[in-house]
Amino acid sequence: FFEPTILKKDLTRFAPLWGLYGLFALLAVLLIWDLEGEAARFANNAPELFLSMGILNFLYAPIAAFVLFGDLFKSRMCNALHALPLRREGWFLTHLTAGMLFCILPNGLAALLAAALLQEYAWLAFLWLGLMVLQYIFFFGVATFACHCSGNYLGAIAVYGIINFLAVILGWLAITFYQPLLYGVRFDFYEFAKHCPVVRFTDALYLEIYYDNMTGKLVFEHFIGEDWRYLGISSGLGLVFLALALLIYRVRNLESAGDLIAFKPAAPVFLVLYTFLAGTMLHYIASLTGLRYIFLAIGLAVGFFTGRMLLERTVRVFRVKSFVYCGIFLAVFFGSLLLARLDPIGITRWIPKAESVVGAAFMSIQKLELVPIFGDFPSKKKSMARYS
Numbered sequence: 001f002f003e004p005t006i007l008k009k010d011l012t013r014f015a016p017l018w019g020l021y022g023l024f025a026l027l028a029v030l031l032i033w034d035l036e037g038e039a040a041r042f043a044n045n046a047p048e049l050f051l052s053m054g055i056l057n058f059l060y061a062p063i064a065a066f067v068l069f070g071d072l073f074k075s076r077m078c079n080a081l082h083a084l085p086l087r088r089e090g091w092f093l094t095h096l097t098a099g100m101l102f103c104i105l106p107n108g109l110a111a112l113l114a115a116a117l118l119q120e121y122a123w124l125a126f127l128w129l130g131l132m133v134l135q136y137i138f139f140f141g142v143a144t145f146a147c148h149c150s151g152n153y154l155g156a157i158a159v160y161g162i163i164n165f166l167a168v169i170l171g172w173l174a175i176t177f178y179q180p181l182l183y184g185v186r187f188d189f190y191e192f193a194k195h196c197p198v199v200r201f202t203d204a205l206y207l208e209i210y211y212d213n214m215t216g217k218l219v220f221e222h223f224i225g226e227d228w229r230y231l232g233i234s235s236g237l238g239l240v241f242l243a244l245a246l247l248i249y250r251v252r253n254l255e256s257a258g259d260l261i262a263f264k265p266a267a268p269v270f271l272v273l274y275t276f277l278a279g280t281m282l283h284y285i286a287s288l289t290g291l292r293y294i295f296l297a298i299g300l301a302v303g304f305f306t307g308r309m310l311l312e313r314t315v316r317v318f319r320v321k322s323f324v325y326c327g328i329f330l331a332v333f334f335g336s337l338l339l340a341r342l343d344p345i346g347i348t349r350w351i352p353k354a355e356s357v358v359g360a361a362f363m364s365i366q367k368l369e370l371v372p373i374f375g376d377f378p379s380k381k382k383s384m385a386r387y388s
Helices: 004-013 015-031 039-045 047-068 075-082 088-121 123-149 153-164 166-181 189-193 197-201 225-251 264-285 292-312 320-342
Strands: 207-212 217-223 359-364 369-375
Touching: 004 015, 004 088, 015 047, 015 088, 039 047, 039 088, 039 207, 047 088, 047 123, 047 153, 047 197, 075 088, 088 123, 088 225, 123 153, 123 197, 123 225, 153 166, 153 264, 166 189, 166 264, 166 320, 197 225, 264 292, 292 320
Parallel strands: none
Antiparallel strands: 207 217, 359 369
16 A cells, blocks of 8 residues: 655655745745844734645646656556556555655745744744645645546646636536526625635635734734635545545556546536537627527537547547437526526515615616615625625
């Protein structure tokens, strides 16, 4: 289940990668260091690291996974390495250990530097280290799962992006196709976006602190439980994705190297999302004409068959079976649009009870904003449209 020689080879071969990441982490610490050298002021700026490193982990984790498990994408290399007397569990867990060290080692060095600068507030540096590792576990777990689901880099990037931005994609499709058919109904895109890990990790503060000008000390107020819960759930999901990746790896055919999707049960999910993407593009192109739904149907059909070509690595996909599946897909999708337009359950006709109304507003077209008539409205992050 573990081979020290492979671990040593991973750490030395890819040292430039995790060394460059460590350099970025050190620079991030130094960039927010107060010029006057006050530890309290630096500690007050420390939460900015929580935000800046989130996007860095999102980009760095898949690169680390792709270089460690990249042999699965090359047929000759894949067959040669798996001919060696080492179990697949040995390859997986050794690469997994190396991938975690790619995060812990550089972030640990940056945390030690930050702890020396923070002095009495050194606990913030180690809090930052824990946050970075937990974020990395999620992104690395998803990237590892993407590597074992796919047979080439393009497929791995697609799976990684779909999982991370699935909530945003679903919100975009709902607003594009269904919102125009539901009169008076407005979907709150933030309700979708807040479930996107990239958005949440780059928006979370995790704790409330402020610098007291009178005493020159840092005042800690409290931890933000909602952000910590999301981080804990995300890191747990990262472990689940790692476990799923191992299960897929144990049954993966080596001949799937080079395929877009190596794990066949995941192919329909990719095909559906790819088809929607192609259809949406043509829908937007024809949005200024009265033929947008015709172009939508054409785009969905084109997306379906080109998606099959990518999955099967051949242009010979125009079979009777494919036309039947395409027809079923189009019938189900346009049937759902028809149901949204007819509104059989009365979503657009629903009127709230008078005692449940907390506020009212009218839309100012000139300023493109809601002007309150009465009642209190939530913060900017929450939708005001639902109260209008």
